[in-house]
Amino acid sequence: GENVEQHPSTLSVQEGDSAVIKCTYSDSASNYFPWYKQELGKRPQLIIDIRSNVGEKKDQRIAVTLNKTAKHFSLHITETQPEDSAVYFCAAHTGNQFYFGTGTSLTVIP
Amino acid sequence: DTEVTQTPKHLVMGMTNKKSLKCEQHMGHRAMYWYKQKAKKPPELMFVYSYEKLSINESVPSRFSPECPNSSLLNLHLHALQPEDSALYLCASSHPGTNPLHFGNGTRLTVT
Numbered sequence: 001g002e003n004v005e006q007h008p009s010t011l012s013v014q015e016g017d018s019a020v021i022k023c024t025y026s027d028s029a030s031n032y033f034p035w036y037k038q039e040l041g042k043r044p045q046l047i048i049d050i051r052s053n054v055g056e057k058k059d060q061r062i063a064v065t066l067n068k069t070a071k072h073f074s075l076h077i078t079e080t081q082p083e084d085s086a087v088y089f090c091a092a093h094t095g096n097q098f099y100f101g102t103g104t105s106l107t108v109i110p
Numbered sequence: 111d112t113e114v115t116q117t118p119k120h121l122v123m124g125m126t127n128k129k130s131l132k133c134e135q136h137m138g139h140r141a142m143y144w145y146k147q148k149a150k151k152p153p154e155l156m157f158v159y160s161y162e163k164l165s166i167n168e169s170v171p172s173r174f175s176p177e178c179p180n181s182s183l184l185n186l187h188l189h190a191l192q193p194e195d196s197a198l199y200l201c202a203s204s205h206p207g208t209n210p211l212h213f214g215n216g217t218r219l220t221v222t
Binding site: 031032042043044046051089093096098101105 | 141150151152153155158160165166200206208209210211212213214215216
């Protein structure tokens, strides 16, 4: 089955700096890669996603890049704000299910 | 607003109790999921229903019994649970295929 690795597990940045979270996957058949943000005590919420026929996607301060050859994808958050503090999960979709990374706890220091 | 509604929000049950978790969505999604999540860990897939039929059971113990009465509803029946089953239980739905999951707010379950 698919194996998704996510790094780092924790990340602290100063407000206004950029944050980068990286994921790798093992199954070349994976073709859809969403990113979820989960605030403490709340549900995971989709923040951005990318499909395998696209290399990069941007939505305001958030961007995702995908390298199919190397089987890795990354989340980039620019101009971080305290409200960006949360746990972020990457995921890969193959077959009929999603495989999640282990999560990154992001803290933005004011 | 949450498009996937889960009830109850919190549940405390003893190891001999029988209870049910409920999930409802009205987005026309034909895939529905149950996930179990421990603190600061990723959601762990339990069951997938596709077009009201069980398509994936991730070797979940029989004390968890899913049910999909129709395309909008998903239940999880609980019986004889163990304290280690205490977790956040998340329901999600999506259009089948490569489409995002929409999660409910979850049921925080405590087994005493």
